[in-house]
Amino acid sequence: MGTLLFNLFAIFTVVTAVGVIVCRNTVNGAMCLLLSLVGVAGLFVGLHAYLLAFLLLLVYAGAIVALFLFIIMLLDTKGQDRPRLSGIPVAARVLAVALIGAGVASFIARGRLNSPDLATVPDVGSNLKLYAYQLFTTYLLPVQVLGFLLLIAMLGVIVLSKRFEGMEDVK
Amino acid sequence: MIDFYLHLHPLVQGTLKGLAVICVIFPIAGVCSMAERKVSAWIQGRPGPNRAIVPWAAWIPFIGPFLQKLGVFHVMADGGKMLFKEDSLPGHVNKFYFVLAPIIAMMPALTTVTAVPFGAYLDEAGRVVPIALANVDIGLIAVFAVASLGVYSVILAGWASNSKYPFLGGVRASAQLISYELSMTLSVIPLFLWVNEPGREGTMGFARVVELQSNPGFWGGAWFVFVMPISAFIFMTALFAETNRQPFDMPESEADLVGGFHTEYGAFKWGLFFVAEYSHMLIGSGVFTLLFLGGWNPLPWIPLATLVDWLGVTSPILVGLLSIVIFVTKVLALIFFFMWIRWTVPRFRYDQVMEIGWKKLLPLSLLNLVAYAIGIAVIQS
Numbered sequence: 001m002g003t004l005l006f007n008l009f010a011i012f013t014v015v016t017a018v019g020v021i022v023c024r025n026t027v028n029g030a031m032c033l034l035l036s037l038v039g040v041a042g043l044f045v046g047l048h049a050y051l052l053a054f055l056l057l058l059v060y061a062g063a064i065v066a067l068f069l070f071i072i073m074l075l076d077t078k079g080q081d082r083p084r085l086s087g088i089p090v091a092a093r094v095l096a097v098a099l100i101g102a103g104v105a106s107f108i109a110r111g112r113l114n115s116p117d118l119a120t121v122p123d124v125g126s127n128l129k130l131y132a133y134q135l136f137t138t139y140l141l142p143v144q145v146l147g148f149l150l151l152i153a154m155l156g157v158i159v160l161s162k163r164f165e166g167m168e169d170v171k
Numbered sequence: 172m173i174d175f176y177l178h179l180h181p182l183v184q185g186t187l188k189g190l191a192v193i194c195v196i197f198p199i200a201g202v203c204s205m206a207e208r209k210v211s212a213w214i215q216g217r218p219g220p221n222r223a224i225v226p227w228a229a230w231i232p233f234i235g236p237f238l239q240k241l242g243v244f245h246v247m248a249d250g251g252k253m254l255f256k257e258d259s260l261p262g263h264v265n266k267f268y269f270v271l272a273p274i275i276a277m278m279p280a281l282t283t284v285t286a287v288p289f290g291a292y293l294d295e296a297g298r299v300v301p302i303a304l305a306n307v308d309i310g311l312i313a314v315f316a317v318a319s320l321g322v323y324s325v326i327l328a329g330w331a332s333n334s335k336y337p338f339l340g341g342v343r344a345s346a347q348l349i350s351y352e353l354s355m356t357l358s359v360i361p362l363f364l365w366v367n368e369p370g371r372e373g374t375m376g377f378a379r380v381v382e383l384q385s386n387p388g389f390w391g392g393a394w395f396v397f398v399m400p401i402s403a404f405i406f407m408t409a410l411f412a413e414t415n416r417q418p419f420d421m422p423e424s425e426a427d428l429v430g431g432f433h434t435e436y437g438a439f440k441w442g443l444f445f446v447a448e449y450s451h452m453l454i455g456s457g458v459f460t461l462l463f464l465g466g467w468n469p470l471p472w473i474p475l476a477t478l479v480d481w482l483g484v485t486s487p488i489l490v491g492l493l494s495i496v497i498f499v500t501k502v503l504a505l506i507f508f509f510m511w512i513r514w515t516v517p518r519f520r521y522d523q524v525m526e527i528g529w530k531k532l533l534p535l536s537l538l539n540l541v542a543y544a545i546g547i548a549v550i551q552s
Binding site for chain 1: 309320338
């Protein structure tokens with residue numbers, strides 16, 4: 001049952017993720033992204049990380065993809081024709097093929113993770129308290145750094161989107 | 172009967188329980204639409220719907236005309252109309268998303284029910300056991316997460332309709348729902364800070380919240396609406412915005428947007444949006460009842476166990492039914508409150524909605540959180 005569900009969710013996630021880049025209509029792409037996130041949440045549930053699953057739904061599926069859709073609709077982007085292959089320089093084509101080849105080769109060579117025994121891995125994603133404890137002790141620095149990065153991004157957006165004409169606007 | 176039920180496969184049991192809950196929510200949502208018309212009529216000093224009657228009911232003296240005046244049969248008339256009307260599909264819409272949107276509207280509304288406990292019974296040891304479809308440890312996060320997916324129905328409906336007013340409604344809805352989700356989430360954090368006292372297993376479930384509101388003593392039995400009135404106020408306001416109710420019904424404000432996101436919809440597809448809105452209200456009121464109004468406890472300072480003692484009821488089924496009745500009564504009272512507000516507070520302008528959300532509620536909920544965090548740290552340490 002567990003393996004079957006895992007396989008189903010894994011296939012679902014990959015197929016919808018491919019859909020994100022294949023769809024010509026951007027709204028379809030965003031909806032594929034949403035479904036892909038739901039698939040990842042399903043995978044988390046399979047790992048008994050219920051908290052992570054619902055946080056993923058809450059933050060990404062509930063707010064961020066909704067904002068993507070919001071922007072897509074505001075800009076009213078029409079699906080564009082796919083770029084012709086002939087317009088791409090030879091060097092870029094060779095590089096792309098080489099990168100994909102390297103990716104597939106590394107996946108074949110070292111794709112199987114040398115994962116430790118599941119029983120020894122601390123189960124921090126399942127329990128609210130353990131998760132919060134880790135967040136405020138082990139991972140305190142990354143959390144703070146991420147928060148600072150987001151603050152910078154937010155300030156950047158405000159500076160870029162708002163026109164400051166005189167000192168009056170800065171206040 | 173009960174033995175037969177307990178011998179069924181867990182999947183069948185779950186399906187039956189889910190169907191039972193849906194069979195309760197759908198009619199309540201239908202009756203709420205009727206109550207909405209009747210309550211608005213009473214508040215405005217007019218009789219409201221009072222004409223429809225089925226022939227056999229007209230033969231019953233007194234009761235028949237009374238029900239007719241109450242407008243009970245309009246529920247059936249409305250439902251029948253919605254089912255048998257021509258289900259038109261405008262030519263200029265994106266058909267796939269146009270049909271999908273009302274279906275998506277129903278899904279979060281009915282999925283969130285699973286995490287909301289709606290009653291409790293006492294087991295042999297006298298402990299209170301909550302009745303819910305799934306007693307998940309992260310109840311509130313699950314409800315918030317699934318409910319936040321409801322925004323897609325409105326966005327997609329507005330976009331797929333491919334016309335001006337629905338589109339504006341969809342854009343407004345997405346901005347409004349995301350804005351108020353922040354204050355809503357922040358407003359309940361003090362409550363869960365208090366619930367997750369040090370030395371306890373952490374939980375975001377509703378059962379523990381209600382348990383804390385049914386302890387003996389003055390502070391133990393106090394409902395959280397008295398202990399954390401600001402949180403309750405912010406949650407309620409955000410709930411109005413999240414369910415698109417007046418005075419926050421920007422997405423469908425008929426004065427400037429015709430009908431907003433469902434302008435192009437008709438017949439049963441429109442009916443699904445309508446039922447989804449009421450289901451959202453029901454579940455939102457249920458969550459509010461559990462968090463702030465003591466859940467299945469009949470009155471403040473009188474927990475369910477005390478009432479059961481007084482009445483002398485021992486059968487778990489009767490106690491369960493009693494608790495469900497208490498819970499549903501509170502939820503329906505909140506629904507009435509929703510309707511009351513609708514005819515009391517005029518609709519905000521869109522800039523006012525944004526200003527209330529970002530400049531008033533959000534700072535207020537942050538201040539509230541910091542103040543309660545300090546207070547809770549002092550009390551619990």
